[in-house]
Amino acid sequence: MSHLLRRVQAVVFDLDDTLLDWSRQTDWLSNISGSHIQNVYDYLAENGNSLPTNDVLFQNYQEAIIHSWREAKKTWAGVNFESVLMCAFETSGLDVSKIDMGAVLLAYDWGTVPNVTLFDDTVPVLDSLRQQGYKIGLVTNSMMPMWMRDIELREYGILDYFDARITSGDTGHMKPHPAIYERVLDLLEVEAETAVFVGDRPANDIAGANAVGLTSVWMNPPHLSYELGDVIPDYEITTLQELLPILAALENR
Ligand SMILES: [Mg+2]
Structure with a gap:
């Protein structure tokens, strides 16, 4: 044909x-992302940012995700990962204007999920x-x-x-x-x-x-x-x- x-x-x-x-993967995606946020934390620390503990950053990241998806679902807007990270950084007291977000996304080092x-x-x-x-x-x-x-x-x-x-x-x-x-x-x-x-x-x-x-x-x-x-x-x-x-x-x- x-x-x-x-x-x-x-x-x-x-x-x-x-x-x-x-x-075969029953863990929450937010838990799976823990090691990746650790990578981001290490990148930010290496680049001279003054940071809270990684636990605090991860907590702020998870809260940013929950808040962003809850808001987005009201209008079916698309949640943007970079915006979520920036929100978590701001809540963690970081100056986001000094952060190279492209480098942060690379540092996150995403890949296949176990x-x-x-x-x-x-x-x-x-x-x-x-x-x-x-x-x-x-x-x-x-x-x-x-x-x-x-x-x-x-x-x-x-x-x-x-x-x-x-x-x-x-x-x-x-x-x-x-x-x-x-x-x-x-x-x-x-x-x-x-x-x-x-x-x-x-x-x-x-x-x-x-x-x-x-x-x-x-x-x-x-x-x-x-x-x-x-x-x-x-x-x-x-x-x-x-x-x-x-x-x-x-x-x-
Ligand atoms: Mg699906």
Whole structure:
């Protein structure tokens, strides 16, 4: 079939618990970030900043995250990691005008999270989609800039599959706000009615995809137990490979 005649031109994925399996990592992300904040603390200390203890900085960081997400969810604005860090620095008595935030983000030294892996079928499914000529997108409600999440994608060996990748931290909106879907559709140069969105959180991934007119596929793996509420996905899968027959059926509809 010609690519141009396809009903579906692009498949857009959520990242965490859609392409990445978090079932074996049950710690809070805020705890996981402790060692990274220690890295930032060391960087700031080495660069002559007068600091409280690392525990105080970490506490201020966690409070900044909680406050930022609570505020952002009122309007589905995107939480920005750099802003969160600057807020924590200010609360910790630091002069942020003297801090090189680019260097701080590098010092954070983000990477793959222990016990988080690809699902067994992530690579086979991405391979299949690419072989079939679909454009592939990624939209994650992550406060980090995409280049930091790219570090993970590169380590997992899946970075090169994506034609467009965006985070809410970069975009200024989070799912389900329509703007973040419209942004990735623009980058992929496809219309909403020719794109499929796959994600695990009904209230974010699926509600937003439905509102924008994407075909929604709810990824509902066994380790998660989100309630749909009044959200109605077009399709439901429990493993990624179940997506392939759905796409085939959409093409033949
Ligand atoms: Mg997710």
